[in-house]
Amino acid sequence: MKKLVFGFLVIFLASCGGNDDKKSSNMYADFSISMDTVIVDSKNEILMAAATGSSAIAVSSNQNLLFNWDTKGANLEVIDLEKMELSEKIKVEKEGPEGVGENAYMIRPVAENRLAFLGWEGKISITDFQANILERINLREDWMSEGIDEKGQLNFLGFSKDGKKLYCTFMAFKKLDSDILELDLEQKTKRVIELPNFEDRDKYRVTWQIEGGGMSATFPSQDFTLWKDDILLATNYTNSIYHLNSEEDTLIYRQYDNALTPNSKSGSYQNNVDSREELQKVATQIREEINFGNLLWDDVNKVFYRFSYKAMPRIDGEELRHKTYLSILNEDFELVGEKETSDLISKIPNPQFVKDGKIHLFLNLDDELAYVRLTIES
Numbered sequence: 001m002k003k004l005v006f007g008f009l010v011i012f013l014a015s016c017g018g019n020d021d022k023k024s025s026n027m028y029a030d031f032s033i034s035m036d037t038v039i040v041d042s043k044n045e046i047l048m049a050a051a052t053g054s055s056a057i058a059v060s061s062n063q064n065l066l067f068n069w070d071t072k073g074a075n076l077e078v079i080d081l082e083k084m085e086l087s088e089k090i091k092v093e094k095e096g097p098e099g100v101g102e103n104a105y106m107i108r109p110v111a112e113n114r115l116a117f118l119g120w121e122g123k124i125s126i127t128d129f130q131a132n133i134l135e136r137i138n139l140r141e142d143w144m145s146e147g148i149d150e151k152g153q154l155n156f157l158g159f160s161k162d163g164k165k166l167y168c169t170f171m172a173f174k175k176l177d178s179d180i181l182e183l184d185l186e187q188k189t190k191r192v193i194e195l196p197n198f199e200d201r202d203k204y205r206v207t208w209q210i211e212g213g214g215m216s217a218t219f220p221s222q223d224f225t226l227w228k229d230d231i232l233l234a235t236n237y238t239n240s241i242y243h244l245n246s247e248e249d250t251l252i253y254r255q256y257d258n259a260l261t262p263n264s265k266s267g268s269y270q271n272n273v274d275s276r277e278e279l280q281k282v283a284t285q286i287r288e289e290i291n292f293g294n295l296l297w298d299d300v301n302k303v304f305y306r307f308s309y310k311a312m313p314r315i316d317g318e319e320l321r322h323k324t325y326l327s328i329l330n331e332d333f334e335l336v337g338e339k340e341t342s343d344l345i346s347k348i349p350n351p352q353f354v355k356d357g358k359i360h361l362f363l364n365l366d367d368e369l370a371y372v373r374l375t376i377e378s
Contacts, residue, residue, distance in 0.1 A: 027378040028303070028328050028337030034377060035344065040369040041085035049077050050369040053350055053362050058109040061161075063355045065129070067115060069107040076107075076131050079369070081355060092131045100125040100133070108156075111163035118156055126163075139168065143188050144181075151177050151192075158224035160231070160246070167224060167231070173217045176202040180222070180233065195233060195242055197253055198222075204237050204265055204286050207272050208279045216276070218283045223294050236291045238264035239308070241333060254333040260325055260340055261308055265289040287311040293349060295329070300357035301376070303336070304329040307349035321346045328376065337376075344374075 040047065049057065049068035056069040065087070066079040076090040093099040101119035108116045110126060114134065117125040122139030139154040152172030157180060159166055165184055170177040178198035183190050205219040220237040233242040240263070241254040257263060267289055273279050293307040309324045324345045328337035341349075350362040352371070359374040 028376070030378075031328075031337055031339075032377045033341075033344065034375045035372060037363065037365070037370055037372050038084050039365060040079055040371075041083075042368065043086045045086055045089060047077055047086065047369045048073065048075070049079065050364050050367055053364075056106050057352065058107045058115055059353045060109060060129075061112050063353060066352070067107060067109075067129070069104070069117070071105055078129070081353075084371075090131050098133055100127060100131065108158065110159050111161065114163060116156075116159065122154060122156075124156065137166070137185070144168075144183055144190060148181070148190075148192060151179065154181060157222065158226065158231070161226055161229050169222045173205070173207050173215055173219075176205050176219055178202075178222065178235070193244070193251060197240060197242075198235055198238075200264075201235055201237060202271070204269060205271055206269065206279050206282045206286070208274070208276060209272070216279060218279065218286075225295050225297075227295070227297050232295055234292065234295065236293070239292050239306075239327075240264075241295070243333070256329065256333060256335045258308075258325075258327060258335065258338060260338055261290045261310075284311070288313065293351070296351055296354045296359060298354045298357055298359075298376075302331060303376075304333075305351070305354065305359055305376070307341075307345075307351065309348055322348055324349055337378075 048070040052068060056071065058067045064081055066081055068077040068079070070077060074092050074094050076092050078087040078090065080087040094102050094104065100117035101123055103120045104117040104125065106118040108118065110116045113129060115127050115129065117127065124137040124139070125133055126135040126137065127133055139156065145154060152170035154168040155171045157167040157169050164186055165182055168181045168183065170179065170181070178195045178201050180193050180195065181190055182193055201220045205217060207215065207217040209215055220235050223234040223236070225232040225234070229246045231244040231246070233244065239256065239258060243252040243254050245252065265286065267285070269282050269286060273282060288311050290308055290310050296305040298305060306327045306329065307324060308327065309322045312321045312323060314320050324341045326339055326341050327335060330336050351359050352362050353360050357375060361372040361374065363370040363372050
C-alpha cells in the first residue's frame with residue numbers, strides 16, 4: 001500500500017484574551033489549524049501498531065523511527081517516519097539468555113539508539129534497535145529501595161537523556177506518594193525528588209479492596225517528558241509542571257493560567273469504595289472534570305503543545321464524547337495560545353509525537369496505521 005495523504009483546513013480564533021493579564025500581541029493570539037491524514041505503508045503486512053495506539057511504542061530521539069512492540073506475536077515493528085512506511089518487522093526472543101522477558105509488556109526509548117523492554121516485577125531489558133540484549137536492570141535490587149521501603153514499590157517512569165539515570169514512581173494504592181526516585185545506575189546512588197505540589201493526586205484516587213485480598217484502583221497519572229537535556233514532570237489532574245534542570249541540578253515549579261478551562265480538578269470524591277460499580281461511578285465523575293495531557297515539544301516552532309479534555313455525560317445509546325482543548329506554551333512555560341478543539345477532536349486526544357512542526361495524532365483507519373497531522377499556523 002502506498003502512502004496516502006488527504007486533508008482540509010479548519011480555522012479557529014484562539015481564546016487567550018479572556019483575562020486582563022493575558023497578552024494578545026504574541027504570534028499565537030490568533031491561530032489556525034491545518035489538518036491532513038497520512039496512512040503508513042504497511043508493505044502488505046498486518047501492523048499491530050494500528051491496534052495498540054500508544055501503549056507499546058517508542059519514538060527515536062531524532063524522530064525518524066517509531067517502534068511498536070507486538071507483545072502477542074513477539075515482533076518489533078519499525079516504522080520509518082520520514083517515508084511513513086514499514087521499515088522492518090523483527091522477530092524478538094522472549095525467553096532465554098537473549099530474551100527480552102516473557103512478560104515484557106511495554107517499550108520506551110533510551111538515549112539515542114537503545115530501547116527498554118519493561119516487564120513485570122521491575123525487570124527491564126535494554127536492547128539496541130534490533131532487539132539485541134545489551135543490559136538488564138532489576139528495580140528490586142536492594143540498593144535502590146534501601147531506607148525508603150515504606151514509600152512503596154518502585155515503578156519505572158523514564159530515563160535521562162544519556163540513559164545513565166533512571167526515574168521511578170512509588171506504587172502505593174492506599175495513599176498515593178507523588179515523589180519520584182532518581183537512580184544513578186553507574187554510581188549506584190539514589191535520591192528522592194519531592195514534588196509537594198502534586199500531593200493532591202491522592203484526592204482523585206479511588207480504591208476498591210476486593211474480598212480475598214485483591215485490589216482495583218484508578219488514580220491520576222505521573223507523566224515524564226524529556227526536553228532537551230531536562231526532564232518535565234506532570235500529572236493529568238492539574239496543569240502545573242515541575243522542571244528538572246539537569247545542568248543546574250535544580251527543580252523549578254512552573255504554573256500558568258488557562259482561560260478556557262480550570263487549572264486543576266477541584267471536586268471532592270470518595271477515595272475508598274465497596275464495589276466495582278461504585279469505583280466506575282466515581283471514576284466517571286472524576287473524568288468529567290478537566291484532564292491534562294503530556295507536553296509535546298515542537299523543535300521547529302520552539303513551543304510546547306498540550307491537549308486537555310473532559311468527558312461529557314454519556315447519553316444512552318450514544319458514543320462517549322469529550323470536550324477537547326489545545327494549549328500552546330513558550331520555552332518559559334508561559335501560555336501563548338489556547339482554543340477549544342472539540343469540533344476537530346471529540347475523543348481523548350492521542351498524540352504520539354511532533355515531527356516537522358506537525359502534531360501526529362494516532363488513528364486506526366480501517367485497521368491501517370494512520371496519523372492525523374495538525375499544523376498550527378499563527
